[in-house]
Amino acid sequence: MKARPASAQGHGRFWVGLLPWVWMLFFFVLPFALIVNVSLSTPDLAVPPYVSPFAGAAVDGAPAFRPDPASYARLGGELAALGTLAADRPYLAAYANSLLLAALTTLCCLVLGYPFAYRLARAPEAMRNLLLMLVMLPFWTSFLLRVYAWMGLLDSSETGLINQVLLGLGLVAEPLPLLYNTGAVLVGMVYSYLPFMVLPLYANLVKLDQRLPEAARDLGARPATVFLRITLPLSSRGIVAGSMLVFIPAVGEFVIPDLLGGGSVMTIGRSIWDDFGPNQDWPMAAAVAVLMVAMLIAPIVLLQRHGRGAGRGE
Amino acid sequence: MNERMPQDGPESLAGERVHLRIESLGKRFGDTWAVREVSLDIGEREIFALLGSSGCGKSTLLRMIAGLETPSCGRILLDGEDLAAVPAHRRPTNMMFQSYALFPHMTVAGNVAFGLRQLRPRMARAAIAARVDEMLELVQMRAYAGRRPHALSGGQQQRVALARSLAREPRLLLLDEPLAALDKRIRQQTQFELVGLIRRVGVTCILVTHDQEEAMTMADRIGILSEGGLVQVGTPGEIYERPNCRFSASFIGETNLFHGRIEGDRLVGGEFPQPIRFVATVALQQGGEAWLSLRPECVRVHHRAAGDACVPERPDDNAAPAEVAEIAYLGGRSIYHLRLPGGGSMIASVPAAHWGEAAPPARGEPVRVSWPAPDGVLLLR
Numbered sequence: 001m002k003a004r005p006a007s008a009q010g011h012g013r014f015w016v017g018l019l020p021w022v023w024m025l026f027f028f029v030l031p032f033a034l035i036v037n038v039s040l041s042t043p044d045l046a047v048p049p050y051v052s053p054f055a056g057a058a059v060d061g062a063p064a065f066r067p068d069p070a071s072y073a074r075l076g077g078e079l080a081a082l083g084t085l086a087a088d089r090p091y092l093a094a095y096a097n098s099l100l101l102a103a104l105t106t107l108c109c110l111v112l113g114y115p116f117a118y119r120l121a122r123a124p125e126a127m128r129n130l131l132l133m134l135v136m137l138p139f140w141t142s143f144l145l146r147v148y149a150w151m152g153l154l155d156s157s158e159t160g161l162i163n164q165v166l167l168g169l170g171l172v173a174e175p176l177p178l179l180y181n182t183g184a185v186l187v188g189m190v191y192s193y194l195p196f197m198v199l200p201l202y203a204n205l206v207k208l209d210q211r212l213p214e215a216a217r218d219l220g221a222r223p224a225t226v227f228l229r230i231t232l233p234l235s236s237r238g239i240v241a242g243s244m245l246v247f248i249p250a251v252g253e254f255v256i257p258d259l260l261g262g263g264s265v266m267t268i269g270r271s272i273w274d275d276f277g278p279n280q281d282w283p284m285a286a287a288v289a290v291l292m293v294a295m296l297i298a299p300i301v302l303l304q305r306h307g308r309g310a311g312r313g314e
Numbered sequence: 315m316n317e318r319m320p321q322d323g324p325e326s327l328a329g330e331r332v333h334l335r336i337e338s339l340g341k342r343f344g345d346t347w348a349v350r351e352v353s354l355d356i357g358e359r360e361i362f363a364l365l366g367s368s369g370c371g372k373s374t375l376l377r378m379i380a381g382l383e384t385p386s387c388g389r390i391l392l393d394g395e396d397l398a399a400v401p402a403h404r405r406p407t408n409m410m411f412q413s414y415a416l417f418p419h420m421t422v423a424g425n426v427a428f429g430l431r432q433l434r435p436r437m438a439r440a441a442i443a444a445r446v447d448e449m450l451e452l453v454q455m456r457a458y459a460g461r462r463p464h465a466l467s468g469g470q471q472q473r474v475a476l477a478r479s480l481a482r483e484p485r486l487l488l489l490d491e492p493l494a495a496l497d498k499r500i501r502q503q504t505q506f507e508l509v510g511l512i513r514r515v516g517v518t519c520i521l522v523t524h525d526q527e528e529a530m531t532m533a534d535r536i537g538i539l540s541e542g543g544l545v546q547v548g549t550p551g552e553i554y555e556r557p558n559c560r561f562s563a564s565f566i567g568e569t570n571l572f573h574g575r576i577e578g579d580r581l582v583g584g585e586f587p588q589p590i591r592f593v594a595t596v597a598l599q600q601g602g603e604a605w606l607s608l609r610p611e612c613v614r615v616h617h618r619a620a621g622d623a624c625v626p627e628r629p630d631d632n633a634a635p636a637e638v639a640e641i642a643y644l645g646g647r648s649i650y651h652l653r654l655p656g657g658g659s660m661i662a663s664v665p666a667a668h669w670g671e672a673a674p675p676a677r678g679e680p681v682r683v684s685w686p687a688p689d690g691v692l693l694l695r
């Protein structure tokens with residue numbers, strides 16, 4: 001049979017090209033629209049526990065749209081009360097905690113991950129794949145299991161592994177309160193997200209032309225100057241990519257703060273959980289989620305800009 | 315090695331002061347020696363080429379001088395000062411890297427200024443700007459000061475790299491394959507430009523190259539490296555006319571090599587059908603193995619009539635019958651590939667004027683080849 005190569009290929013390309021868009025439609029756009037819809041609903045004691053803005057009586061045959069801005073008004077109210085003293089601002093506090101925790105996590109991952117990635121990229125070529133495998137090794141066990149393992153390590157009683165060692169060595173007289181605080185959460189977050197920082201940094205640093213730092217050294221730059229003026233700026237894309245990969249999921253992280261923080265650290269994830277669950281305030285939870293997505297779009301746009309603009313020519 | 319300069323007295327190299335002295339320098343990677351026992355003196359303002367094929371250790375040697383590699387043994391002395399304890403960033407040397415290694419995130423001016431900003435005591439901003447201007451003017455790149463390296467052509471990048479490596483007024487300029495990244499078309503012109511600039515600045519220069527033409531065009535003296543060791547050091551003319559071994563003879567220019575045994579003042583038993591007369595310059599061991607190097611332009615080619623016995627015209631000439639196998643016509647001269655009786659072959663470069671009114675021999679024609687004995691160079695290794 002005589003094929004129609006050109007057009008057949010064109011069709012194939014069209015459908016394959018469509019796939020990501022279909023995926024985005026069904027797994028991001030539609031769910032997000034649903035969440036936005038819920039966020040504009042009125043809480044109700046029913047199943048589901050809200051009244052959709054489209055649920056009211058039809059006007060002139062078309063369904064009427066009557067959004068309830070109460071949830072956003074609460075968030076706005078907290079923002080408006082920012083200047084006042086001692087006001088109760090649970091949502092704002094959750095946002096602030098999450099952003100701060102994510103920022104700290106990103107910073108720690110960067111500081112720890114950069115030397116990791118640098119050594120990896122400078123390792124003999126035959127060793128690199130093995131070392132990369134080691135970086136990814138933790139992923140071979142369940143994420144939840146690893147967080148529970150941290151609970152076992154950090155446990156604040158005599159049974160905690162770290163406390164056992166410290167007590168055994170006589171370094172401390174009483175077990176340290178290692179678990180259920182911000183420090184424990186940060187340790188768990190950095191541990192879990194470190195590979196997401198190391199991998200893009202490695203991919204960037206391995207491409208760095210080694211003659212550039214050598215040329216800088218030859219031109220009289222001390223090792224610290226070589227790093228700050230040559231290596232660091234030339235790996236900025238990797239730094240941005242790694243930071244985004246850590247920061248964005250870290251903002252919405254729920255499991256680690258909940259398990260290692262024991263409720264002591266209020267995060268966005270925790271507040272959404274509370275409102276969807278015990279508080280039965282779905283519109284509020286949805287509004288919090290919508291605002292979080294809106295906030296995260298800003299850094300993503302920045303990332304896009306950076307990818308296109310500066311740091312060209314490797 | 316016989317080209318080693320006398321250890322005493324700073325005077326050598328035709329009256330030039332010794333600027334850089336390399337003593338028994340070696341570098342080992344694992345169990346292999348990349349550079350072994352290299353000793354060399356380089357005079358002030360000299361342009362010296364390290365010539366060798368890839369993997370011969372020439373770049374490692376250059377990197378040791380720059381301080382980017384640590385020697386396994388030996389010393390490097392610049393104006394009598396041992397550089398061993400001086401780290402790369404404090405050495406008064408600057409290097410132009412292969413494919414230039416310009417910093418892609420800085421402008422042309424930023425690249426040239428980089429080395430100046432590292433100087434201590436600090437240079438004033440205005441002084442740096444003025445020096446950058448001066449350097450870019452020198453390489454005629456002032457108009458491009460604000461450009462990024464990726465927006466420049468290969469030749470322009472090369473000039474910026476040169477300006478960058480000259481900006482700090484190094485006492486020794488190191489060039490690693492300076493023109494290898496350029497098109498062949500612009501390479502030759504750039505060779506002259508580069509030499510002109512280096513001479514104008516008056517800096518001592520060591521360049522590393524695998525291209526014998528580049529070395530011969532640019533350098534005052536050439537050091538031929540093979541398997542990490544210096545094989546021969548000399549001016550391009552000395553090496554071409556008086557190679558000291560088969561490697562030098564065939565690395566620089568083309569040559570005919572005849573293998574044989576020494577018997578009296580003849581080389582016998584080789585591919586050449588007659589015993590070869592040569593002029594010995596050193597004492598020889600009778601019966602020893604040797605090679606004769608004969609440059610193609612030293613070979614004379616004549617028409618051979620039937621019955622010509624090919625007896626040498628003069629007593630110290632070599633002569634033999636041959637047959638034209640191939641001819642490469644190059645305009646002013648032609649390269650004749652000749653078949654010798656007994657299966658050997660040789661090449662001859664014959665100027666067109668040699669034939670005068672007569673027609674040059676065609677492919678397959680019988681000819682007579684000859685050369686005066688002093689034109690051949692006897693090699694013992």
